[in-house]
Amino acid sequence: MTKIKGHPLERREFLKLGLGAASLLALGSPEPVTMLRGQNETARKVLILGMDGVDPHLLKVWMDEGKLPTFRRLAAQGGFSPLRTSNPPQSPVAWANFIAGTNPGGHGIFDFIHRDPSQQSDPSKFIVFSASATEEAKRTLKIGKYVFPLSGGEVRNLRKGKAFWQLLEERGIPATIFKIPANYPPVESSQRTLVGMGTPDLLGTYGQFNYYTTVPAEINEDIGGGWVHQVYVIGNRVDAKLPGPANSFLKDQPDTAVDLRIDIDPIHPVARISFQGQEFILREKEWSDWKKVRFSFLPTQSVGGICLFYLKQVHPEFKLYVTPVNIDPSDPALPLSTPESYARELAAKFGPFFTKGLPADTSALDNDVLDEDEFLAMDNRILRESLDMFDYELGRFDAGLLFFYVSSTDQRQHMFWRFLDPASPTHDPALVPRYGAVIESIYREMDALLGRAMEKAGRDAVVIAMSDHGFNPFRRAFNLNSWLKENGYHVLKSERRLSEESLFMNTDWSRSRAYGVGLNGLYINQRGRESGGIVPPGPGKDALVREIARKLEETVDPKTGERAILHAFVGRDIYSGPYLEAAPDIVLGFNRGYRISWGSPMGRFSREVFEDNLEKWSGDHMGAPEIMPGILLANRPIRGESPALFDLTASLLALFGVEKPKELVGKPVF
Amino acid sequence: MNVFNAAVSGLFDLLLAPFRSLSPWIALAVVSLLTGFLMLSIYRRASNQDGIRRVKNRIKAHLLELRLFKNDLGVSLRAQGSILAANLKYIGYAFKPLLVMIVPVLLILIQLNDWFGSRPLRAGEQALVKVRLAEGYSPIETDLRLEASAGLVVETPPLRIEEDREVDWRIRAESPGVRELILRWADQSAAKKVVVEDGRLARVSTAKVRTNIWREISHPGEKSLPSDSPVTTFEVRYPERRLGLFGIGVHWLVAYFVLSIILGFAFKGVFKVTL
Numbered sequence: 001m002t003k004i005k006g007h008p009l010e011r012r013e014f015l016k017l018g019l020g021a022a023s024l025l026a027l028g029s030p031e032p033v034t035m036l037r038g039q040n041e042t043a044r045k046v047l048i049l050g051m052d053g054v055d056p057h058l059l060k061v062w063m064d065e066g067k068l069p070t071f072r073r074l075a076a077q078g079g080f081s082p083l084r085t086s087n088p089p090q091s092p093v094a095w096a097n098f099i100a101g102t103n104p105g106g107h108g109i110f111d112f113i114h115r116d117p118s119q120q121s122d123p124s125k126f127i128v129f130s131a132s133a134t135e136e137a138k139r140t141l142k143i144g145k146y147v148f149p150l151s152g153g154e155v156r157n158l159r160k161g162k163a164f165w166q167l168l169e170e171r172g173i174p175a176t177i178f179k180i181p182a183n184y185p186p187v188e189s190s191q192r193t194l195v196g197m198g199t200p201d202l203l204g205t206y207g208q209f210n211y212y213t214t215v216p217a218e219i220n221e222d223i224g225g226g227w228v229h230q231v232y233v234i235g236n237r238v239d240a241k242l243p244g245p246a247n248s249f250l251k252d253q254p255d256t257a258v259d260l261r262i263d264i265d266p267i268h269p270v271a272r273i274s275f276q277g278q279e280f281i282l283r284e285k286e287w288s289d290w291k292k293v294r295f296s297f298l299p300t301q302s303v304g305g306i307c308l309f310y311l312k313q314v315h316p317e318f319k320l321y322v323t324p325v326n327i328d329p330s331d332p333a334l335p336l337s338t339p340e341s342y343a344r345e346l347a348a349k350f351g352p353f354f355t356k357g358l359p360a361d362t363s364a365l366d367n368d369v370l371d372e373d374e375f376l377a378m379d380n381r382i383l384r385e386s387l388d389m390f391d392y393e394l395g396r397f398d399a400g401l402l403f404f405y406v407s408s409t410d411q412r413q414h415m416f417w418r419f420l421d422p423a424s425p426t427h428d429p430a431l432v433p434r435y436g437a438v439i440e441s442i443y444r445e446m447d448a449l450l451g452r453a454m455e456k457a458g459r460d461a462v463v464i465a466m467s468d469h470g471f472n473p474f475r476r477a478f479n480l481n482s483w484l485k486e487n488g489y490h491v492l493k494s495e496r497r498l499s500e501e502s503l504f505m506n507t508d509w510s511r512s513r514a515y516g517v518g519l520n521g522l523y524i525n526q527r528g529r530e531s532g533g534i535v536p537p538g539p540g541k542d543a544l545v546r547e548i549a550r551k552l553e554e555t556v557d558p559k560t561g562e563r564a565i566l567h568a569f570v571g572r573d574i575y576s577g578p579y580l581e582a583a584p585d586i587v588l589g590f591n592r593g594y595r596i597s598w599g600s601p602m603g604r605f606s607r608e609v610f611e612d613n614l615e616k617w618s619g620d621h622m623g624a625p626e627i628m629p630g631i632l633l634a635n636r637p638i639r640g641e642s643p644a645l646f647d648l649t650a651s652l653l654a655l656f657g658v659e660k661p662k663e664l665v666g667k668p669v670f
Numbered sequence: 671m672n673v674f675n676a677a678v679s680g681l682f683d684l685l686l687a688p689f690r691s692l693s694p695w696i697a698l699a700v701v702s703l704l705t706g707f708l709m710l711s712i713y714r715r716a717s718n719q720d721g722i723r724r725v726k727n728r729i730k731a732h733l734l735e736l737r738l739f740k741n742d743l744g745v746s747l748r749a750q751g752s753i754l755a756a757n758l759k760y761i762g763y764a765f766k767p768l769l770v771m772i773v774p775v776l777l778i779l780i781q782l783n784d785w786f787g788s789r790p791l792r793a794g795e796q797a798l799v800k801v802r803l804a805e806g807y808s809p810i811e812t813d814l815r816l817e818a819s820a821g822l823v824v825e826t827p828p829l830r831i832e833e834d835r836e837v838d839w840r841i842r843a844e845s846p847g848v849r850e851l852i853l854r855w856a857d858q859s860a861a862k863k864v865v866v867e868d869g870r871l872a873r874v875s876t877a878k879v880r881t882n883i884w885r886e887i888s889h890p891g892e893k894s895l896p897s898d899s900p901v902t903t904f905e906v907r908y909p910e911r912r913l914g915l916f917g918i919g920v921h922w923l924v925a926y927f928v929l930s931i932i933l934g935f936a937f938k939g940v941f942k943v944t945l
Contacts, residue, residue, distance in 0.1 A: 235833060263834075266810060268827035272798075272838055279798055279907070281826050281840040289796075 045461035046655055047394075047453055048403045050180065051446050052091060052197075053410035053621060055470035056082045056631045062443055070451040071633060074465060079638035082629035085469040086645060087574055088520035088587055089621050089628040091197060091410065092131050094468035094645055095181040100161035101649030101664035105577030108160040109182060110584055111518030113601055117530040123503035127517055127602060129206075131198045132157055132184050136248065145251050146298075155185045155334060160579055161663060164649050165191045165401065173656050174400035176393055179386070181405070181468075184357065185335040193338045194346070196405055199357040202295075202305035202333065203245045207324040207356050211369045212240050212262075214318045218369075225363025233318050238262040242275070242322060244295030245303060256295040262320065269314040282311040287377065290352035293325060303333045306352045308381075310374065321369055323378075326355045346389060353385045360411040366616050372435055375415065383408045387449065394456045401652070402457075406449070412442045413471045417619025421473040423593070425612040454635070462655055462670070466648060467630035474613050474620035476557055477597035478564045480516035480588065483609045487551060489514040492605065504603035510534060514548060514585075517603065519596050519622050521584030522548065522568075545570055545585050552588065557610050564610070566591045566624040576665070589624025596622060636670040643669040671883060675890035682781045683873065690870040694786060694913055697871055698922065702929035705778055709771055710934060710941040716767035722944050725763065729756045777887075779923070784891045786922035788874040788908035790865035791843040796825065797864075798907040801853060803835040804880070807900040812837075812855055814901075819850040822864055841906075848872075853904055860895055862904050877905035 060080075063072045074080075086094040086104065093109050100107035109130050119125035133156045137149035159182050165175040169191050177183070179196030186193045201207050209226035213219070219230050231238045244256035264271045269284035275293065282288055288309040296302040305325035312319035327334055330347035336355055337343035346353065359382045365375040383406070390404050416438040418424040419431065446465075454463050484490035491511035492498060498506070504515065509525060509532035516522050524541055527533040535541050549568035557564050567589035575583050588596070595613070599606055621628050632643055640647070650666035653659070660666075685704075689697035732749045739745035791797055799816065803809055809830040816839050818824050826840040841851070846868035853860045862878050875891025880902045886894050895901055912919025938945055 236831070237833065263829065263831045265827070265829045266832075268829065270826050270829045272829050272831070279838075280796075281798060281829055281838055283826050 044656060045397065045399060045457060046401045046464070046652065047397070047457045047461055048401070048464045048466060048652075049446075049450060049453060050095075050403060050405040051409045051465065051467045051631075052181070052405065052407050053413050053469060053471055054443070054446065054465075054467035054631050055413070056629055057470065058439070058443065059631055062440060067440065068443060068447040070447045070454065071465065074450065074454065074463065074633045074635055077635040078633070079636070080631070080633045081638045081643055082470075083466060083632040083648070084642050084644035085621075085625050085628050085630050087569060087589070087625045089469035089623065089625050090519060091468055092182040094630070095197070096131075096159050097645040098466075098468070098649055099163045099180065099182060100159065101164060101646045101653075101660070101666050102161055102577055103575055103646065103665060105575035105580045105583060106161050106663060106665065107577075108158060108579035108582055110571075110575075110582060110587075111521050113518040113521075114582065115517040115523065117523075117526075117533070120504075120509060120531040120533075123505050123603075127503060129198075130518075131159060131182050132200075134204060142251070147249055147251055149248070157183065157185050157187055159183070159187075162661070163187050163189070164652055165189060165193065165403075167653060167658055167661065168401060168656060171656065171658050173658070175403070176397070176401070177403045178389065178393065179405040179407070180403060181357070186338045189338045191338065192342050194342060195336050195355070195357075197357040197407065199327070199336070199355060200334070201324040201356045202303065202327055203243070203325065205324075207358070207361065207363070208243075209324050209361055209364050209369065210242060210322040211364070212238065212260075212318070212320040212322075218319075220367070223363065223367045223369075225361070226367065226369065228369070231318065233264065236264050236266050238264070238318055238320075240320075242293065242307075242325075244293075244305075244325065247297045249297045249301060256297065258293055258295060262318075264314050264318065267315075271311055271314055271318075271320075273309055273320075280309075282309060284311055284314050286311055287381070292328060292352070304328045304331050305333070306355075308378075310370070310378075312370075312374070321364065321374075323361060324356055326352075326359075329353060329355050346392075349392065350385065350388055353389070354382050358407055358411065360408065362411060362415055362617060365415055372416075372431075372438075376412075376438065379408050379411060383445065390449070391452070394453065397457065401656075404453075406446065409442050409446060409467070413439055413619045414617050415619075417471065417473055418616065421475070421618065424473055424475055424618045425614055426616060426618055463635045464648075465631065465633040468645065469621045469630045470628045471619045471621055472623050472628060473593050474595045474618055475593045476560065476564070476595075477611045477613045478555075478557075478590070478594055479597040479600045479606045479609055479611070480522060481600045481603060482597075482605050482607075483552075483555065484512075484514050484516065484522075484548075485605060486609060487548075489548060498605050499599075499607060502599065502602045502604035506605070507603070513544060515603070516596075516600055518584070518601050520588045520590075522552075522586035522588065524585045526585075541585075549586050552586070555609075557594070559610060560593075562593070563591050564594045565589065566627065577663075588622075589626075590622050592623060592627055594623070595620045632669075634670065638669050640667070640669050671881070671886040672893050675886065676893075678777060678781060679784075679873070679890050682785070686785060686871065690872070692871075694871050694911075694922075695915075695925070698782075698786060698913070698925055699929055699933075701778070701782060702926055703933050705775075705926075706930050706933040706937060707941070708774065709930070710938060710943050712771050712774070713767045713945070714941055714943045716770040718763050718766075719944055722760065722763045725756050725760045726944065729753055729760070732756065779926075780888055780890060782922065782926060784873045784875055785871065786911055786913070786926075788876055789911035790867040790872050790874055791908065792867050793843055793845055795909075796840055796842045797909075799824075799839045799841055799851060800903070800905045800907065801837045801901055802903040802905075803837070803900050804902050805835070807835060808832065809835055809837045812900055815854045816841075817852040817854065819852075821845040821847055821866060822849045822851065824851075851904075851906070853901065855900065858899070860899070860901060860904055862906065863892060864906055865908075874908050874911075876908055877903050879903050 062068045086097045096107045096109040104110045114130040135154045137151050137153045139150040141148045165177050168175050175191045177193040181197030184195045184198040211228045212231045231240050240260045241257040246253040247256050261274045262271050272281050290306045294302045294304045306328045307325045308323045310321040329343040360379045364370040418426045419436045491508045492506045493508045512525050513535050514524050524535050525533050527536050552565045552568040569587040571583035571585050646666035647669050650660050651668040651670050654668035686697050732753045735749040814837050816824050821844050823842045825842050829838045843866040846866045849864040851862045865872050865874050877889050878892045879885040879889045880895040881897040
């Protein structure tokens, strides 16, 4: 295969380039000189380490204490500045700001979760993921119980605007983009890109683990992010099923499953797991390697995935954890990379690897399925896999852009913040000696990673370390929908069923003027927009928005006496761009220590507006953007007082001499 | 049977020795070529060559008849009937040499399976060791112990499965070479080779079996266990080997048959054989 600047060149592009160059020469055009100049520009190397959630305050403290010498060296070579995050400071929104170089009005991602106002009457369709949408085959042929698709289904990336690597590609500048969030499915490009946050598991969810236990007390059907199965040991043998994706070839779309047989030794803490012709032995407290599993739809149709097994306990009770079934990168059932062969190339070189968006199973830790050590073992594996691939990419990085993303910084801060925060409701001083340094240690790992990057990238390379947002404690949860109900903006059909139903199934839309969906969004139930809308658009609605925003900012937590919401931003005031229509009417910027409650984003109500956050998920970043900046360090001086994520996009294009398209709102900072 | 197995295995080891450092495709091509020669000479001697030639000519004649008299339904139907009859006769002629060839082919396939069916363990790789016991023996009551030579590690305690009369362990290969596992019970023991990849093609004997003619023939790589042993099978689960061809993994059996057929047809003229 023809290679240019370290990248394989598609035949189509080769012909295009060849024909273009030939015709230009024939016409005696000066353009080839321009192209040459373009090539010289691509000789510049820019390496960006995207460390999700690295907090400038923590970073500065540990830099000052001399614990992060490489960060300190980088800051001394160029600069260190807080990086203004998105509003709201959620990862998909923030990374989309960086990718598209705009605010959310320009790329259309306003939250992890959006709503489809035209589907208000259908709870199953009203609340949707913001970043991607899956559509089943439009035309099918039904024969008896079988359904045969006559057209292909589709997975769409809902982020709008051109990604910066597409802009670089137009100028022939190669880029490798490793696991950047908000890029699933990957946008069309011949650059090397591997999907990251937002990528589903094989079941199409954000990750469903399976946990098999003989302890009835552990059976809880209400666990988000996983299934707990009660199993029985009969004759030293456990029979179980590993659930797979729904079988869309059958009329009622029953779930597929694979039979698991587990044999345990009567005395020794060891078990043999067998399925689909595979057998392996695990000792208690041991993880398996990646195992391939296939779910069959029809004799000729099946789909493959990969998962890890963890034998938590053998005696006296049996406990087995299985990770969500990830899409197999060696044979991807859904798109994982551009070009398509890139994921397979990595799988061939490194073996199977985590492909699910945020791979660390925080749900399993939150629900005590995994303990802290077990979670860290998993996250270490995730980090190790990624770092091996980083070294590989760094080894062949000779021109253009290399962007590398790390999720462990974010995930560990979410789960271990309670050990840094004595005011956290889940703070356990007894565990502080054991886990109090977990966050610091991941910052140190990032320091080592940065060191390797700086050493290998070369003296002329621009090296940038960045994060999308910082971190805050999450002590108190605020149920926005309950607050709206208490203040008369939202009406339920039945007060008795208040906390029983989610997805607004108990809402009386004909009398509700506002509702909250997602982690920071509040919407007015607007006539003509929401299918059951009652508030007419115009000055009346605007006044209602201002009134709710004012009341929210005045809301005080009765337990602490603190304001829960630092700013209630009016969507139209803070966003600009072609996708403003989808923006929330109000965006909540929480105060330090506060976040939306667990139920409110999905339309669930609680008796109390404020509750203690009793989850291990104890750090978060849903606060007002001004208290949640990310980091920006570079070996080039940083200009400007408070650079923003979209400024970094403009800066990146400027470094390569690419003219900034008019849709991009940022300004170069280097 | 041990002597016979040792002789046949020794022959194959000798034959493949020069090719161990080369691509497995070369070794397989050489065996396919030699097998093709052997089959052609067996076919020539064991088949009725004149009869085969006659029946093939008859088929050709009837095919010509079909073309010439394609407008005459009666003649066409008669010709088709004759072609069918001639084909059956041809199959009959081919049956005898095939019957003669089945024994050497089976022995060759068993040997090739040892060389190409499984690949050696890689350093750091894990594998399952499975020991099956004879009827009447309980894996829990039979005190089986597994020891490993240098270069191998037994990673787990025994996992005893009463239902299957089986005891399993997990081992890990540490360094290249031919290693050994020792299985001990009461005052007896059995040794089993474990091959750890050193970059060269190697015979990989997956199982050591208790004396039994068919089981011994199908596991020729190692000396069998005594007939009174409580252990019937002492097995290492090696990974399956696939032969790489333009990025696709090809099963050795497919590769062998394709190569044998191609080479057989290519050399049938040299051996003056009518197939």
